[in-house]
Amino acid sequence: MPLRVIEIVTPRSDKDQVVHSLEEHQTDQGYVYWASPLEDEEALSFRIILDVQESENVMDKLENLFAWTDQYRIVVYPAEATIPRLDQLSKEKDEKSNETKESEDKKQNRISREELYTDILDTTVLSKNYVMLVIFSSLVAIIGLLRDNVAIIIGAMVLAPLLGPNVGLSLATTLGDSKLAKESLKTLTVGITLCFLLALLTGLVLGNTSPTEELMTRSNTTFSDIILAIVSGGAGIISFTLGVPTSLVGVMVALALLPPLTASGLFLGAGMLGEAGGAAMLFTTNIICLNLAGVVTFLLQGIRPLSWGDKERAKAATVRAAVIWTALLAALIGLMIYEKHR
Structure with a gap:
C-alpha cells in the first residue's frame, strides 16, 4: 500500500490539542508522528506517516479540529518507504496496550479527497x-x-x-x-x-x-x-x-x-x-x-x-x-x- 506524509503547521500554543487528537486516533489509523519546531519558534510542524487509505480520515479529523486561517497549513506528499514498517508498529502498540479497538472510520482504498x-x-x-x-x-x-x-x-x-x-x-x-x-x-x-x-x-x-x-x-x-x-x-x-x-x-x-x-x-x-x-x-x-x-x-x-x-x-x-x-x-x-x- 502506498504511503503518505501529512505535514501540519500549527501555532505552538495548539501543541497539546494537536498531540491529544493525534494520540487519540493513532491506534485506529496505525500511523506514527513527530513534531519539529520551525525557525520562527512560534509554530510547530507535525509530520504523520501513514497508509494512503487512512489519509482522508486523518485529514478530515484535522480539518474539523482547526479553525483554518493563515496560521494553519496541511501539506500531503508521498513517501517511498518507512522502517520499521507501519504494520509492525501497529502490532507492537496492540501488544503493549492489550486492547483491540475497532475503527469507527471506514478505510478508503484510494487517495484522499x-x-x-x-x-x-x-x-x-x-x-x-x-x-x-x-x-x-x-x-x-x-x-x-x-x-x-x-x-x-x-x-x-x-x-x-x-x-x-x-x-x-x-x-x-x-x-x-x-x-x-x-x-x-x-x-x-x-x-x-x-x-x-x-x-x-x-x-x-x-x-x-x-x-x-x-x-x-x-x-x-x-x-x-x-x-x-x-x-x-x-x-x-x-x-x-x-x-x-x-x-x-x-x-x-x-x-x-x-x-x-x-x-x-x-x-x-x-x-x-x-x-x-x-x-x-x-x-x-x-x-x-x-x-x-x-x-x-x-x-x-x-x-x-x-x-x-x-x-x-x-x-x-x-x-x-x-x-x-x-x-x-x-x-x-x-x-x-x-x-x-x-
Whole structure:
C-alpha cells in the first residue's frame, strides 16, 4: 500500500490539542508522528506517516479540529518507504496496550479527497499549454485518420486532452463544486471547439476525397460502443482515485474522444453530412457515458464533501446530473434504434 506524509503547521500554543487528537486516533489509523519546531519558534510542524487509505480520515479529523486561517497549513506528499514498517508498529502498540479497538472510520482504498481534487484540477485548468496540446493532438489525429494509420491515431488517443476536463466535471458534480464545474466546462468547450475547427478547416481544404477505413469506422455508433465507453469511463475514474496514472494509458486508448470528433469535422468539411452526423453521435455518446460512469464511480468510491451543507448541495447536484446524463443516453439509444429500423 502506498504511503503518505501529512505535514501540519500549527501555532505552538495548539501543541497539546494537536498531540491529544493525534494520540487519540493513532491506534485506529496505525500511523506514527513527530513534531519539529520551525525557525520562527512560534509554530510547530507535525509530520504523520501513514497508509494512503487512512489519509482522508486523518485529514478530515484535522480539518474539523482547526479553525483554518493563515496560521494553519496541511501539506500531503508521498513517501517511498518507512522502517520499521507501519504494520509492525501497529502490532507492537496492540501488544503493549492489550486492547483491540475497532475503527469507527471506514478505510478508503484510494487517495484522499483533497489529493484527488488537486490531481484532477491540474488537468482541467485552461492554459496556453492546454491549447497547444489540443492543437497538436488534433493534428496527429487528422494525419492518422487521413493516412489510415492506426499507430498515429493511438498517439492522438494517448495525448487525450479532453479526458481531464470530463473527469473534472464528474468530480465537480459529485462534490457540488461549482467553481471546478465552470472551469472544467470552459476548458472542455475550448478543447472541443479547437479540435473540431481544425478538422473542419482540413476537410474544406482537401475537399471530398475518398474516406479511409479508419474514418468510416468512426461514422457510426453501436451498442458495444456504449458499453465500452461506460466501462472505460469507470476504469478511468478508478485509476484517478487510486493515484495510478500509468493505468490511464489504456483508458485513453479505449475511450477515444478525439478521433470521432476529428472525423466529424473532416466529414463535414468534405460535405459528407451523414457521416459527419454519425461521427458526432459517437463522440457525444462517449462524452455522456464517461460523465455518467464518472459520477457513479466517484459515488461508489465514497467521494463526498466534508461538511453537512456541502453534502446536501452535492447530493442535489449529483442527482440532477445523473438524471440529465441518463436522459441523454436514453435519447441517443432511442435515436440509434430508430436509425437501425428506418
